[in-house]
Amino acid sequence: MKVTIENVSKSYGKKQALKGVSFEMENGVYGLLGPNGAGKSTLIRILVGVMEASGGEVYMNGRNRKSCAREYRSKIGYLPQSLGFYPEFSGLDYLRYVAALKGLAGEKAEQKITDLVNQVHLTEDIRRKAITYSGGMKRRLGIAQALLNDPEILILDEPTAGLDPHERIKFRNLVSIFSRDRTVLLSTHIVTDIDSISKQTVMIKEGKVGRMGTNQSFVEAMNGKVWLMKMTVDELVDFQNSRIISNVLPLGDRMEVRVVSAEKPAKDAEPAQPNLEDAYLYEFESIGRASGEAFQI
Ligand SMILES: Nc1ncnc2c1ncn2[C@@H]1O[C@H](COP(=O)(O)OP(=O)(O)OP(=O)(O)O)[C@@H](O)[C@H]1O
Ligand SMILES: [Mg+2]
Structure with missing residues (x-):
């Protein structure tokens, strides 16, 4: 799956958060690296389709996203920067809820949930209330919900924020495994989150792509x-x-x-x-x- 971002801009009132961002992604992990306020979440929300751009286009395999919005959305998995949980929901309730929203039901949904819970190592805790999870467990639950629809494109907004080094490494390995046949975009301001796993890094600052290339080329x-x-x-x-x-x-x-x-x-x-x-x-x-x-x- 090839995703092309072409000259995307976004203004919040007078604030220009994105000033003509262009780049392309195809299979593998892409790091979106930039300091606070650079425009990472804004770009991600536009990419995922939860927010409209003020200008520019997003293409999926060369087709304008606007002409295939439903198909595009079904191919995307998204972990937002902050993920809220209903206090009474167990991890399992939460995954069943998201599965229902994504149109998955019955035995198929249960099987998918069991597999994913196993992959993110939450089997033992999945019946416990999600709000009692550690930061790392919440993030792993977050990645499981993002993968429920078998997305071809996985978009993770600061997935490692608040994680200790051990959880950070576990998370990074998980992303690396999932990225074998998928496109993953991972935003962060922490260089070590991406230096070992990303195929390309897009450096974003003040709403503009500064440089883009392999980590080796930067070094x-x-x-x-x-x-x-x-x-x-x-x-x-x-x-x-x-x-x-x-x-x-x-x-x-x-x-x-x-x-x-x-x-x-x-x-x-x-x-x-x-x-x-x-x-x-x-x-x-x-x-x-x-x-x-x-x-x-
Ligand atoms: N809803 C909004 N209304 C007004 N300004 C906004 C809004 N959302 C974001 N901004 C501004 O747009 C700019 C980009 O914000 P954005 O959240 O995309 O940055 P970010 O790179 O994700 O930052 P962080 O690392 O802190 O998450 C910032 O200056 C921010 O204050
Ligand atoms: Mg952000």
Whole structure:
């Protein structure tokens, strides 16, 4: 299944949340990476069809979505950024409810639910109230409901928000397995959610696609732009205001500072092997903010 997003824009009143976004997806995991407010959820809601774009088109295998809206919707599975549960619903009640909404019923629905619950490792807890689940379990229940209609396209909006590292890894593996013969779009602002599983990453900022490519291409483009330097805490306080800093490591009485910079930041700076996080910082030019997050006095 090929999905083409062509020049999609969206305004909320005066606020232009999407400014002509275009890209294409076909099988595999696509990462939609961008900071808070970049327009990820807006784009996803338009893609899923729960919100109208102000301009632009979405095509499915070359056909305009508007001409095949019902078929398109039946092929999509969607995990929204926040998922609410009725307090009295068990995990099983919830899945039966969503199955009914998706037009699945009877033995077929029960079989599908049993299989999915097993795949997302919720069999033991499925009769318990969903609101008592941990964050990770809720997300896994969320992915199960998104898969009830055997979607060809799976769209996950910040699926790992609030998960601990263990649940995050489990979730990532689950997505990777499901993506074998499906198209998955996963939005996140956490680079490690996608650096090992996504085929392509779409970087979105301020409603525009910045760059798009394989993770390897992003990393390669950073060659010669990542440096290691040693400095004191006092020096770092000044330095971080004018530089992109991707990591700080205490090293004896000094700090080893990882700097993202097109030019060599100082005579004694040593070149370092770049990673996707460096590319993300470089793309979003989070000067000051990134360093503030990495290092606080
Ligand atoms: N219903 C709305 N009314 C007005 N402005 C909105 C609305 N929804 C989103 N916005 C604005 O549009 C921009 C994009 O929001 P969106 O939720 O798509 O971003 P996001 O990338 O999903 O962010 P986050 O990482 O915080 O989920 C933001 O500036 C946001 O404040
Ligand atoms: Mg969002």
